[in-house]
Amino acid sequence: MRARRLAARWLIPVEGPPIERAALLVGADGRVDSVGADLDVPSPPGIPAENFGEAVILPGMINTHTHLELTGFAGQVEESDFAAWIRRLRKLKATRTPAEYLDAARRGLQACYARGVTTVADTGDSGATIQALAEADGSGVAFQEVFGPHPLQADESLARLRHSVERAGRWAVNRVRLGVSPHAPYTVSGALFSAVARWASSEGFPLAVHVAESAAEYELLTAGSGPFAEAWRARGIPLSGMVGRTPVEWLADHGVLSDQTLCIHTVQAGPSDIQLLAEAGAAVAHCPLSNRSHRHGAAPLSSLLDAGIRVGLGTDSEVSVGCLDLLSEARAAGGLATLGADELIELCTLGGAQALNMEAETGSLRKGKWADCAVVRLPEQGPTRAPAEHILDSSPADVLLTCLAGKDVYRAT
Numbered sequence: 001m002r003a004r005r006l007a008a009r010w011l012i013p014v015e016g017p018p019i020e021r022a023a024l025l026v027g028a029d030g031r032v033d034s035v036g037a038d039l040d041v042p043s044p045p046g047i048p049a050e051n052f053g054e055a056v057i058l059p060g061m062i063n064t065h066t067h068l069e070l071t072g073f074a075g076q077v078e079e080s081d082f083a084a085w086i087r088r089l090r091k092l093k094a095t096r097t098p099a100e101y102l103d104a105a106r107r108g109l110q111a112c113y114a115r116g117v118t119t120v121a122d123t124g125d126s127g128a129t130i131q132a133l134a135e136a137d138g139s140g141v142a143f144q145e146v147f148g149p150h151p152l153q154a155d156e157s158l159a160r161l162r163h164s165v166e167r168a169g170r171w172a173v174n175r176v177r178l179g180v181s182p183h184a185p186y187t188v189s190g191a192l193f194s195a196v197a198r199w200a201s202s203e204g205f206p207l208a209v210h211v212a213e214s215a216a217e218y219e220l221l222t223a224g225s226g227p228f229a230e231a232w233r234a235r236g237i238p239l240s241g242m243v244g245r246t247p248v249e250w251l252a253d254h255g256v257l258s259d260q261t262l263c264i265h266t267v268q269a270g271p272s273d274i275q276l277l278a279e280a281g282a283a284v285a286h287c288p289l290s291n292r293s294h295r296h297g298a299a300p301l302s303s304l305l306d307a308g309i310r311v312g313l314g315t316d317s318e319v320s321v322g323c324l325d326l327l328s329e330a331r332a333a334g335g336l337a338t339l340g341a342d343e344l345i346e347l348c349t350l351g352g353a354q355a356l357n358m359e360a361e362t363g364s365l366r367k368g369k370w371a372d373c374a375v376v377r378l379p380e381q382g383p384t385r386a387p388a389e390h391i392l393d394s395s396p397a398d399v400l401l402t403c404l405a406g407k408d409v410y411r412a413t
Contacts, residue, residue, distance in 0.1 A: 002406035004026045004048045005043060008022065009053060009056070010056040012345060012388060013364055014364040031369060035366065052377075052400060058116075059349040060372030060374055062351075064313060067319070068128070068132065069122075069126045075322070083227035108318070112324055119358065120141075121179075130172065138176060141177045143181035146160065146181065146182055149237050151190065154192040162199070185211060189237075194254040197255045207260055211248060214267070214294065215268065221244075224239045259283075265296070266304070267297050271303070285313075289315070289321045299336070312352030334392070342386070378390055397412075
């Protein structure tokens with residue numbers, strides 16, 4: 001039984017203004033039964049109740065891009081060149097056993113819970129994260145990665161993907177979904193992109209792809225030059241037929257873009273690319289700290305939002321950012337676009353839910369939605385500014401409680 005009542009000085013429902021001296025009533029089904037002023041929310045007899053005092057209750061945050069299987073690799077890949085960084089990471093990944101990947105994914109998921117995140121959209125090729133999510137009765141999408149830059153690999157790569165998805169399918173239970181991820185334009189041929197897109201559409205799988213992330217990727221596609229192009233030539237991978245298109249245009253050419261597509265990073269995107277994304281209804285996972293760490297540049301966040309594109313925030317992996325802190329990403333995003341604290345909190349919550357097509361179930365505290373929430377401590381001197389501003393200034397140590405469908409998944413000790 002998950003019925004419970006939570007109260008605090010403030011509650012941010014997101015779909016509505018902040019509520020002072022507020023409460024949240026969770027039904028036995030794990031969904032929001034009532035939300036509002038403390039005096040207006042029922043207190044049924046026998047229902048456990050907690051009042052957190054000087055704190056803020058907000059919807060559980062949604063991390064739209066993680067690599068939880070890479071947890072524990074922070075600080076172990078130091079190459080500054082992005083292509084060299086990827087090669088080093090691939091070698092490092094090869095040292096892990098399946099059991100170690102699963103342990104890493106479990107630890108990564110707990111790190112997300114400890115920072116107020118309740119739903120993740122994860123990409124990986126080990127299959128560990130979907131198992132970790134299912135074991136935790138969690139919420140999220142696990143995108144199974146597929147690679148294959150040579151066109152002649154397409155059939156074999158698709159067959160491997162289908163096999164991996166079939167094996168992972170047993171973990172796609174309750175609120176855990178399975179998706180597919182043709183990794184990126186510099187690791188996937190046009191033939192494989194088309195094949196995966198067709199198959200994903202026929203099976204109803206959402207699709208995620210790293211796209212327009214780096215200058216090296218942009219050079220590969222637009223000019224057939226740069227470190228990725230050199231690596232392809234060294235491996236005998238043909239460049240013919242792909243040069244002269246932007247990464248986003250390349251995806252559009254191969255039927256990858258749709259309202260079920262999550263475009264990860266999308267840094268090297270101009271006005272025509274943004275128009276293509278908007279017309280297709282694709283969403284974007286914005287990872288400002290990873291983009292900064294790799295010196296990729298700043299994604300055109302304002303332009304993406306102005307075009308009506310669904311945007312959520314993601315942390316990427318510990319290898320890129322060191323710490324899976326979504327509020328740090330929100331603060332970084334605030335430096336790239338003229339967004340107020342309320343808008344940045346929305347990017348962390350309802351915006352992420354919309355990007356993953358989950359807004360009917362989570363992302364805000366509204367009657368009928370899952371009771372996914374976090375409780376964050378206010379300063380000891382009490383609130384002096386709007387609650388969203390205090391949330392943005394908080395640290396992971398200020399998270400007191402994280403609940404998924406009304407059940408504790410993290411509690412500060």
